[in-house]
Amino acid sequence: MxxxxxxxxxxxxxxxxxLKRQSSDAIVSYVVDYNKELNENxxxxxxxxxxxxxxxxxxxxxxxxTLTYRVARLIEDGVAPENILLLTFTKKAADEMLNRAxxxxxxxxxxxxxxxxxxxxxxxLRKYSSFLELKNNFTIMDRADAxxxxxxxxxxxxxxxxxxxxxxxxxxxxxSKTINxxxxxxxxxxxxxxxxxxxxxxxLEVHKAYVKYKRTNSLLDYDDLLLYLKVLLESNDGIRKKxxxxxxxxxxxxxxxTNTLQAEIVKLLASEHNNVMAVxxxxxxxxxxxGANFKNILNFPEIFPNTEIIKLExxxxxxQNILNFTNKILEKAKEKYSKTLYSNxxxxxxxxxxxxxxxxTEAEFICQRILELIDEDVPLDDICVLAxxxxxxxxxxxxLAKKNIPYKKFxxxxxxxxxxxxxxxxxxxxxxxxDDIISLNRILLLLKGVGNQTVNKLLPVLKGQLNPDIKLLxxxxxxxxxxxxxxxxxxxxTTLTPAQIVSKLxxxxxxxxxxxxxxxxxxxxxxxxFEYMAHQYSNLEDFLSDLALEPPDKSVSDVDExxxxxxxxxxxxxxxxxxxxxxxVFIIGAVDGRFPSVFSFNSDEEMDEExxxxxxxxxxxxxxxxxxxxxxxxxxxxxxxxSKPSRFIDDVDESILEKWIIEKEGF
Numbered sequence: 001m002x003x004x005x006x007x008x009x010x011x012x013x014x015x016x017x018x019l020k021r022q023s024s025d026a027i028v029s030y031v032v033d034y035n036k037e038l039n040e041n042x043x044x045x046x047x048x049x050x051x052x053x054x055x056x057x058x059x060x061x062x063x064x065x066t067l068t069y070r071v072a073r074l075i076e077d078g079v080a081p082e083n084i085l086l087l088t089f090t091k092k093a094a095d096e097m098l099n100r101a102x103x104x105x106x107x108x109x110x111x112x113x114x115x116x117x118x119x120x121x122x123x124x125l126r127k128y129s130s131f132l133e134l135k136n137n138f139t140i141m142d143r144a145d146a147x148x149x150x151x152x153x154x155x156x157x158x159x160x161x162x163x164x165x166x167x168x169x170x171x172x173x174x175x176s177k178t179i180n181x182x183x184x185x186x187x188x189x190x191x192x193x194x195x196x197x198x199x200x201x202x203x204l205e206v207h208k209a210y211v212k213y214k215r216t217n218s219l220l221d222y223d224d225l226l227l228y229l230k231v232l233l234e235s236n237d238g239i240r241k242k243x244x245x246x247x248x249x250x251x252x253x254x255x256x257x258t259n260t261l262q263a264e265i266v267k268l269l270a271s272e273h274n275n276v277m278a279v280x281x282x283x284x285x286x287x288x289x290x291g292a293n294f295k296n297i298l299n300f301p302e303i304f305p306n307t308e309i310i311k312l313e314x315x316x317x318x319x320q321n322i323l324n325f326t327n328k329i330l331e332k333a334k335e336k337y338s339k340t341l342y343s344n345x346x347x348x349x350x351x352x353x354x355x356x357x358x359x360x361t362e363a364e365f366i367c368q369r370i371l372e373l374i375d376e377d378v379p380l381d382d383i384c385v386l387a388x389x390x391x392x393x394x395x396x397x398x399x400l401a402k403k404n405i406p407y408k409k410f411x412x413x414x415x416x417x418x419x420x421x422x423x424x425x426x427x428x429x430x431x432x433x434x435d436d437i438i439s440l441n442r443i444l445l446l447l448k449g450v451g452n453q454t455v456n457k458l459l460p461v462l463k464g465q466l467n468p469d470i471k472l473l474x475x476x477x478x479x480x481x482x483x484x485x486x487x488x489x490x491x492x493x494t495t496l497t498p499a500q501i502v503s504k505l506x507x508x509x510x511x512x513x514x515x516x517x518x519x520x521x522x523x524x525x526x527x528x529x530f531e532y533m534a535h536q537y538s539n540l541e542d543f544l545s546d547l548a549l550e551p552p553d554k555s556v557s558d559v560d561e562x563x564x565x566x567x568x569x570x571x572x573x574x575x576x577x578x579x580x581x582x583x584x585v586f587i588i589g590a591v592d593g594r595f596p597s598v599f600s601f602n603s604d605e606e607m608d609e610e611x612x613x614x615x616x617x618x619x620x621x622x623x624x625x626x627x628x629x630x631x632x633x634x635x636x637x638x639x640x641x642x643s644k645p646s647r648f649i650d651d652v653d654e655s656i657l658e659k660w661i662i663e664k665e666g667f
Contacts, residue, residue: 030073030076031076031105031106032069032072032073032076032104032105034046034047034069034073037069038065038066038069039062039314041310041311041312041313041314042062042065042066042069042312044310045066045070045277045279045310045312046066046069046070046073047073048308048310049073049074049077049079049249049275050273050275051274051275051306051307051308052270052274052275052276052277052278052300052301052304052305052306052307052308053276053277053278053307053308053309053310054255054277054278054297054300054301054307054308054309054310055277055278055279055280055310055311055312056280056281056282056309056310056311056312056337056339057279057280057281057312058281058283058311058312058313058315058339058341059281059283059284059315059317059318059326059341059615059616059619060315060316060317060318060341060343060581060619061312061313061314061315061316061341062312062314062316063253063279063280063281063312064093064096064097064100064253065100066279066312067086067097067251067253067279068097068100068101068104069101069104070251070277071084071086071097071098071101071105071109071112071251072101072104072105072109074249075105075108075109075112076105079248079249081108081109081110081111081112082111082112082113082246083246083247083248083249084112084113084247084248084249084250084251085112085113085114085120085247085249085250085251085269086098086112086113086114086115086251086253087114087115087116087117087120087250087251087252087253087266088114088115088116088252088253088254089116089117089253089254089257090116090550091115091116091119091546091549091550092550093253094114094115094116095114097114097253098110098112098114113247116549116550117226117258117262117265118222118225118226118549119545119546119549119550120229121225121226121228121229121265122140122225122545122549124229124232124243125138125220125225125228125229125232126138126541128232128239131232131235131236131239132228132231132232134218134220134228135218135433135435137218137432137433137541138218138219138220138433139218139219139220139429139432139433139436139438139439139544140220140221140222140225140544140545140548140549141214141219141220141221141222141438141548142222142416142548142551143172143222144417144422145219145221145438145439146172146221147168147169147172148168148438148441149210149213149214149219149438150168150171150172150206150210151168153206153209153210153213154168154171154206156209157202157205157206157209158202158206163198163199164195164196165196165199165202166193166196166199166203170193170196171203171206171207171210174188174189174192174193174203174207175207175210175223176223176291177192177291178207179223179226179227179261180223180226180259180260180261180291181259181260181261181291181293182260182261182264185200185203185204185207186200186204189203216435217435217436217437217438217463218433218435218436219436219438222549223261226261226262226265227261229265230261230264230265230268233265233268233269234268240268240271241271241272243269244268244269244270244271244272244273245272245273247269248273248275249275249277250266250269250270250275250276250277251276251277251278251279252266252276252277252278252279252280253279253280254279254280255278255279255280255296255297255300256280256281256282256284256285256292256294256296256297257280257285257287257292258292258293258296258297259290259291259292259293259296260291260293260296262296263293263296263303266278267303267304270304274304276304278297278300280297282294282297282298282335282336282337283330283333283336283339283612283615283616284578284612284615284616285297285609285612286574286575286578286609286612286613286616287575288605288606288609294335294605294608294609297337298335298337309337311337311339313339313340313341313342314341314342314343314344315341315342315343315345315619316343316345317343317345317581317619317622318341318343318345318619318621318622318623319343319345319346319347319349319622319623320342320343320344320345320346320347321347321348321349321350321351321656322347322351322618322619322621322622322623322625323341323342323343324656325350325351325618325625325652325656325657326341326615326618326619327340327341328652328656328657329611329614329615329618329648329649329652330611330615332611332648333608333611333612334604334608335608345622347623349623349624350656350657350658351618351621351625351626351627351656351657351658352625352626352627352657352658352659352660353590353627353628353629353645353649353652353657353658353659353660354626354627354628354629354660354661354662355629355631355645355659355660355661355662356628356629356630356631356662357630357631357632357662357663358630358631358632359395359589359630359632360395360399361630361662361663362395362396362588362589362628362629362630362662363395363396363398363399363400364399365628365662366385366396366399366586366588366626366628367396367399367400367402367403367405369586369626370383370405370569371403371405373584373624378583378584378624379567379583380405380406380567380568380569381567381568381569381570382582382583382584383569383570383582383583383584383585383586384569384570384571384572384577384580384582384584384585384586384620385569385570385571385572385585385586385588386572386573386574386577386585386586386587386588386617386620387571387572387573387574387587387588387589388573388574388589388594388595388597388613389573389594390409390573392588392589392594393409393571393588396571396588397409397571400569405569406566406567406568406569407568407569407570407571408568408569408570408571409571409572410570410571410572410573410576410577415526415551416547416551417551418523418526419517420513420516420517420523420526420527421526421527421530422442423442423443423446423509423512424502424505424506424509424527424530425439425544425547426438426439426440426442426443427439427443427487427488427505427509428501428502428505428540428543428544429544430443430488431488431491431492431501431540432540432541432544434463434465434492435463437459437463440459440462440463441455441459443484444458444459444462444481444484446512446516447478447480447481447484448478448480448515449478449480450478450480450481462485483508484508487504487505487508490504491504491505497534497535497537497538498534498535498537498538498539498540498543499531499534499535499537501534501540502530502531502534503531506527506530506531509527513527570582574587574613574616574617575613577616577617577620578616580620581620581621581622582620582621582622583621583622583623583624584621584622584623584624584625584626585617585618585620585621585624585625585626586626586627586628587614587617587618587625587626587627587628588628589628589629589630590614590627590628590629590645590646590649591629591630591642591643591644591645591646592642592644592645592646592647592650593642593644594642595610595613595614595646595648596610596611596613596646596647596648597610610648611648614646614648614649627645627646627649627657629645629646631643
């Protein structure tokens with residue numbers, strides 16, 4: 001079993017052929033025919049064993065395949081699977097790569113440590129918690145939990161708001177950027193939140209109280225997982241050397257999306273050997289708003305001397321006509337690793353820039369073209385509309401409804417964020433960690449007749465000791481409170497499996513669900529699904545950690561309503577579409593001032609990121625690419641009418657990008 005994530009796969013028989021190559025020491029036999037399966041540069045990346053390697057993997061160039069085959073190659077070269085670490089940005093990506101590696105080679109690949117930065121940190125922190133004076137049953141807070149804590153602290157610290165004070169989400173954003181960028185809060189406020197410079201001292205006071213509150217109540221947020229891991233590695237040479245020697249070969253996927261803190265952790269993990277491969281595409285670095293540092297991938301060769309840079313430029317997704325366009329876009333980038341994508345896929349259709357009279361005409365054109373594509377046997381679920389921001393698709397959504405074209409818009413409330421699921425998780429967290437005052441506060445407020453004042457009296461007494469026989473409660477102990485205390489006590493002192501615990505908890509919670517939600521029958525299905533998910537775990541702590549670090553994003557109602565089984569058009573922001581692909585892609589609202597955003601005009605770095613957004617959007621298309629813009633889009637921020645196409649594409653030659661004009665009266 002993988003230390004970080006369990007990879008399920010069936011027994012895979014080795015391939016029947018055996019290759020041999022002559023090395024300086026001995027003949028090495030390989031089960032996998034790497035020369036046949038990989039192109040020249042992929043092979044170079046896969047077969048280089050030691051030292052630091054930076055793989056610049058252009059869009060659609062097979063980076064997942066490269067990582068998969070390198071896992072197999074390292075094992076065939078005699079590296080123990082337990083000595084390989086694969087870090088990704090989603091658990092799904094790690095599982096997919098290791099499952100594919102198992103298929104390529106054999107079940108030894110299951111023993112490779114694979115997971116996200118945060119899940120890896122969670123694993124190590126629970127193992128070495130005593131060195132950091134942490135309890136190993138700490139609770140991982142999600143964003144909503146963290147905001148609740150900050151809001152509580154603001155109420156205690158800021159007695160009177162004479163001037164505007166930042167909201168809880170902004171306070172957390174400042175704190176998170178401070179951690180992930182390794183920059184002082186004062187600098188972050190000065191550069192990005194100048195409107196709050198007048199209350200810098202108060203913000204710092206809230207930050208200090210937030211850190212103390214988490215420590216007191218055994219709570220960690222996402223940023224803490226990385227921060228504490230860095231502290232662990234920096235403050236204890238023995239542990240750092242032990243971990244570095246355990247993971248002698250490190251691979252990081254999507255390296256362009258790492259933040260400063262993650263880059264520092266990678267350096268510490270590789271400190272004993274420098275056998276680290278970073279795979280990524282600088283041209284797809286689009287998450288600076290989350291703290292990602294574009295400079296990490298540019299500076300990798302400086303951090304790891306003697307780095308070999310390998311470029312993957314053959315694209316296996318898009319037609320050459322689309323790549324001619326995307327290559328032209330990349331020419332405008334000021335900072336980059338130069339590369340030219342090419343493809344053996346030939347398609348006569350060229351990308352098209354469509355000028356529409358207004359947003360309504362733009363929407364009508366897209367709907368008509370979608371219906372034509374369906375008639376041309378392009379499946380609806382192989383078509384996508386991408387937008388710079390979600391609000392730019394409203395007109396289109398109305399028109400799609402008129403034309404009876406089913407669609408799914410990505411965003412909205414996730415399964416794990418629904419109130420009834422958060423209620424169940426709060427109970428489970430208190431079972432594991434009785435010091436989790438945030439979860440305790442939530443489950444107490446679910447009780448009939450219990451309000452904030454009662455909870456404030458109960459919390460100091462119940463925190464850490466939810467014993468049903470507890471005496472001297474500050475309030476009259478109601479039947480509901482007694483039942484809750486007995487339930488938590490029973491489930492904490494049991495040997496039941498996570499699924500059995502969830503089952504008993506749901507039975508307790510069901511009357512609350514009925515009383516609290518008018519649509520409780522619909523929500524029942526989510527609870528059944530939640531119990532089903534618990535069946536995949538033997539340890540409740542692991543279950544809760546995975547829910548916090550890799551939350552599922554679809555409720556059962558989504559599935560039942562046909563969003564999975566039936567075909568539907570995809571509408572998505574560009575940020576949410578990264579890593580995906582469709583036969584046909586529409587990029588909507590490509591008006592200068594919206595894409596790129598007017599707020600990026602005064603910064604070369606921000607303008608370059610907007611350019612990379614256009615590149616990411618365009619490289620999602622396999623066969624057809626349409627970029628539309630209306631010429632009468634009103635911008636409330638600047639009080640002007642935006643009418644020019646995006647500066648990224650306006651001057652692209654018509655031999656690469658066709659120009660269409662759609663009149664208002666028809667097409």
